[in-house]
Amino acid sequence: MSKRDTASKNESMNLDLFADDAPPAALDSTASATPPTEPTASATQPHPALSDTAALFLLCERWVSRGWLRDLDLALVRFLDRETQNAPPLLLLGAALASHQLGRGHVCLDIAATLEAPDFALSLPPEGDDLNDPPPLPSHVLATLTLPEWQAALNHPTLISDGPGNTPLVVSHSDNTSKLYLRRYWQFEQTLHQEIAARLSADSPVHSSEPSPLLKRALDTLFPATDTLDWQKNACALSARSPFAIITGGPGTGKTTTVVRLLALLQTLQLAQADAHPLRIRLAAPTGKAAARLNESIAGQVKDLPLSRLESLLGEQPAAASSNAIDIPTEVTTLHRLLGARADTRHFRHNAANPLALDVLVVDEASMVDIEMMTALLSALPASAKLVLLGDKDQLASVEAGAVLGDLCRRADAAHYTPATAQWLAELTDHPLPATLIDPEGQPLNQAITMLRVSHRFTETSGIGQLAQAINQPLSEALRERDKHQAVHSVLNNGYADLHHLVLQPDAQNEDSALERLVITGSTQRFPNAGEGRTNFKGEPVAPPTGYSYYLSTLASERPDTSLAFEKNSEVYDAWAKQVLSAYSRFQLLCALRKGPWGVEGLNLRIAKTLRSEKLLFGNDHTLEKGWFEGRPVLVTQNDYGLKLMNGDIGITMAVPDPRSPSNKPGRSLLRVAFPTSDPENPIHWVLPSRLHAVETVFAMTVHKSQGSEFQHTALLLPQTPNPILTRELVYTGITRARDWLTVIEAKRGILNDAVTREVMRVSGVDITRGCINE
């Protein structure tokens, strides 16, 4: 039910706060006009905030002032309190914490889990916070509270219900916990579940057991025979059968390769049908950067497809004579564009009432898609269309709420294919599945997922691949923390040609010049053989690692003659910018945090000053910190449709001749930011800095922002102190951004060990797999 329905059914409450477009309610100071002083609580006495609304608001204010809770979370509960009578303080506390979880990636608040580990419910500790006079921790506030007491308070007919209805909150009870949602997110989960379940329902071809001869012939044409089981062929077969399919796998396992063949396969099967039109296929990714990457790799792979051999399979088929040749699109769009994002609203032009005009949709980097976007996507998909999600289930999920791909792929490692699926696959591919992956209890969703298990980019001789594998192992009975630390360090110390491990040894100023040297030169000499003489998995030579001096020297050395006017010599300037942008993509420093000396903010200035001391950049401290200077690399942080820039795009600031200079006095220059485009006719998009509002310097980039990108030499910097944000998913995502070279930097020894044994705790409420899994 939409929030608008809710509002119309409940005239006494203005529930616009929950309407899709409502701005966050302003903080209402009247609710605690005379703030009480905070009484103390002991471990045996309930904290006053559990029973007194004014005390609760006072507590929340203190949490907000420390950044432990968001303004928005407090504003929500003030609103609920104002609009209702006698809202129990425990319910309001739950609502504040449930709202807060959304900003941390969780779609709901798990009450039992919160009572078990209360301090996970807030953003503790905020990066760079000082800990003088801290407010009470949730563990202190909730010390005396029991699950039945909290559950009993989640009972207020105007505010909360346990399912469909018009209350702003929803609670879902299960045997040993209750999950508290803001209704919008509960609804997202319901819709997602219904949409996926409908595609995998009893009459779905996912249950069929008759492989068609054409499917087998086409698969054999696309995949040369192998001695061992080919997971890519399996993925194609399963995804061809199912109206909803997922292909997951680590870096270089061939997700793109597989999907290109899948599209050729689908088109072949389609054209074999009488009077069939070619499938309308669309490709999309969550960010512009990810879309551009997929665009590039798909275009490269389509030309290697055995299309004429596939077409010859259609020889005797009815539609073949009249139909066109097999056509595979290569253009990739962003999800926002595909759905028709509209300014200043969360609604899209395409939705259930105005579905997308397509037959097959492929979404790459699906781990970055949050629950709201995934719901919008499935709602806008015609019931007859096929959805294929590609992504690495082990990567960090989106910062927004909902780790949809991770949740859906929770059982992917052990596959859980039914004997019927196993037989169907074996008939098609001539290779039986390992018995360990067969499960008579396997559920429909399991039959729609394939995990690619062999990396073609990172072989056993690649330290990057080995490290990714070691880090990705979850802790278990068989893999204790110590074993995992040992496994990770044995990779780091193995002497792999592509891997360098740097532990900083801070001096009295808390600095170590090794970091400075790394960002300038890439510390090439620290790699075996100084990075010379390596070839990649295709046998092609790999250029040695670099640092930021490489692109800055390229910028200076390749600068066109400044007497060439900018407007009239666009090809010359475009070629220069292309060289500089390509040089920039050779190195990127990634870090975990935003604030503090080891976060983006501190590192950006530190690196800019380092590069200035090498005379690679120019500008005073203020300019380097807040202004524009030649060489400044910038990251776009929000889509800007007007400027055709997408979140994640990287541009470099370059000085070009100012067209306003009098012709008798050339030499004045103007800064413009060069962004690459996918248009070969117009490869560079030049933008005036003054037009760029949502950009930041990107000498250092957070791992979160780096998702969907890869860099030839990636340096991942871990900070000096442990932090809940440092998890194995973050480290895994960071290191798998490296294509050829990886430097892992610990600002203090031991931080890597700490990070690789901490896992992201994600709370998703109903299992969106429920029902699909439990037939």
Ligand SMILES: Nc1ncnc2c1ncn2[C@@H]1O[C@H](COP(=O)(O)OP(=O)(O)OP(=O)(O)O)[C@@H](O)[C@H]1O
């Ligand atoms: N079966 C295969 N045999 C040999 N090479 C392969 C095979 N599959 C893929 N490759 C090669 O491995 C590289 C990675 O493949 P691809 O780009 O499809 O993987 P991916 O999983 O999409 O990678 P990522 O998402 O990490 O960019 C490509 O160069 C591709 O040509």
